[in-house]
Amino acid sequence: MTSSSSARPSRRPTRGRGAAQGRPKAGAGRQKSAPVARPQEFTMPEPLTPALPPVDAFGDMDMPEALLKTLAAQGVTEPFPIQAATLPNSLAGRDLLGRGRTGSGKTLAFGLALLARTAGHRAQPKAPLALVLVPTRELAQQVTDALAPYATAVNLRIATVVGGMSINRQSGALRRGAEVLVATPGRLKDLIDRGDAILDDVAITVLDEADQMTDMGFMPQVTALLKQVRADGQTMLFSATLDKNIDKLVKMFLHDPVGHSVDPSAGAVTTMEHHVLYVMDETDKKAVATRIAARDGRVIMFVDTKRAVDRMVKKLLADGVRASGLHGGRSQPQRNRTLDWFKTGEVTALVATNVAARGIHIDDLDLVVNVDPPTDHKDYLHRGGRTARAGESGSVVTLVLPDQKRDMSRLMSDAGISPRTAQIKSSDEELSRLTGAKEPSGIPVVLDVPQPTPPNPRNGSGRSGSASGGRRRSGGGSGGAGGAQGAGTSAGAGEGRPRRARSAG
Numbered sequence: 001m002t003s004s005s006s007a008r009p010s011r012r013p014t015r016g017r018g019a020a021q022g023r024p025k026a027g028a029g030r031q032k033s034a035p036v037a038r039p040q041e042f043t044m045p046e047p048l049t050p051a052l053p054p055v056d057a058f059g060d061m062d063m064p065e066a067l068l069k070t071l072a073a074q075g076v077t078e079p080f081p082i083q084a085a086t087l088p089n090s091l092a093g094r095d096l097l098g099r100g101r102t103g104s105g106k107t108l109a110f111g112l113a114l115l116a117r118t119a120g121h122r123a124q125p126k127a128p129l130a131l132v133l134v135p136t137r138e139l140a141q142q143v144t145d146a147l148a149p150y151a152t153a154v155n156l157r158i159a160t161v162v163g164g165m166s167i168n169r170q171s172g173a174l175r176r177g178a179e180v181l182v183a184t185p186g187r188l189k190d191l192i193d194r195g196d197a198i199l200d201d202v203a204i205t206v207l208d209e210a211d212q213m214t215d216m217g218f219m220p221q222v223t224a225l226l227k228q229v230r231a232d233g234q235t236m237l238f239s240a241t242l243d244k245n246i247d248k249l250v251k252m253f254l255h256d257p258v259g260h261s262v263d264p265s266a267g268a269v270t271t272m273e274h275h276v277l278y279v280m281d282e283t284d285k286k287a288v289a290t291r292i293a294a295r296d297g298r299v300i301m302f303v304d305t306k307r308a309v310d311r312m313v314k315k316l317l318a319d320g321v322r323a324s325g326l327h328g329g330r331s332q333p334q335r336n337r338t339l340d341w342f343k344t345g346e347v348t349a350l351v352a353t354n355v356a357a358r359g360i361h362i363d364d365l366d367l368v369v370n371v372d373p374p375t376d377h378k379d380y381l382h383r384g385g386r387t388a389r390a391g392e393s394g395s396v397v398t399l400v401l402p403d404q405k406r407d408m409s410r411l412m413s414d415a416g417i418s419p420r421t422a423q424i425k426s427s428d429e430e431l432s433r434l435t436g437a438k439e440p441s442g443i444p445v446v447l448d449v450p451q452p453t454p455p456n457p458r459n460g461s462g463r464s465g466s467a468s469g470g471r472r473r474s475g476g477g478s479g480g481a482g483g484a485q486g487a488g489t490s491a492g493a494g495e496g497r498p499r500r501a502r503s504a505g
Contacts, residue, residue: 080105
């Protein structure tokens, strides 16, 4: 231990403290009772100490005035259900177990409490006071961007550490000091092994998208990291599903947690429509997918493999669709650039593997297409979570071959979803009505992608960085201390833009 208690958040308060944080208004009982567990899920535990009731307004909670002003400046006028239910308890230092789909408002649900309880403290070099663990680089950037204005308002510094970016820049940010650390487990372990990060002072720990971290094999790393934070600290765990691996984490690291489920089912919301479209064969499936990709408006299309992404993007570009791909084989700067194009509408069809199913926030996206159906209901829910976010409407369309019908029916049952089904052909008017599908222009699209800059002959360090010059790229949001520096779309600035090729005559 290097710093005194005066330089970090206070220890876990006595259970039940915080009852004076604003009296809840009548009829504010929006917290749902524990739902019936789905197949292979455990039932959310009942807390031994009763939870504080939900509130109707941010002003009813004991938060710094600077955070309340920033909420108003950001246009956040009233809390989402998960925020109203959990913030009174998390601000009081209670452990939390939250179950809910992406887009439900959980980032601010844990972020506001984390920042409010850390405000006024200063971190020692290499020793953050609060830790947010996430499974992917994209989700790390999204969390950083979402919390940045609030962290700035209360004079807290954020460092983001993820794989695929310069580990030296990230260690430098930690040496300068950062109260809040957003990290992927693998990169954080690397920094700890190098002696560049110490978790002894971490008093607040958040596991976001915990189920994907376990699905990706991070369970041993996550467990090892949680054993290094303060034993008397606060832990908040958020997950879209509650399987047995999550149960292990809850039993090992959460003390009498307050539970909250955003939705009675793991993913179905009233603003999201689910369609299963049966196609005759692979040829017709490709034709259907191409017509959907050519629609007016943006669409994310999920396929199983990196090779399938590259093949589909090549075909769509040749057919006149402004398409780009996103998968784990792309460097982080390439992924940032692709997302920048998609967010601005310069690319309208984003073809992706499951790497994009978590942590990608795209405003006003109303259609997700599973060209290749996912293998389990958790993947389906997280893919679909790219649309119908924050109360907006959206549709999830899944293309199903004859030999996939049985598996798809089982998957939908496990997800608690009753989809609308239809037998469809690429030429059917029903396809256009459901998805806006239309014939592509047939005029090939060319993406101007500049060649990477030759590396500077500085030294041989930075082996942990990514290819394609990712170590030296400014911006990108990874490793910078100071929440205002996280700008996940900046990596695309100044790079090539999509353009239509001239007709060959």
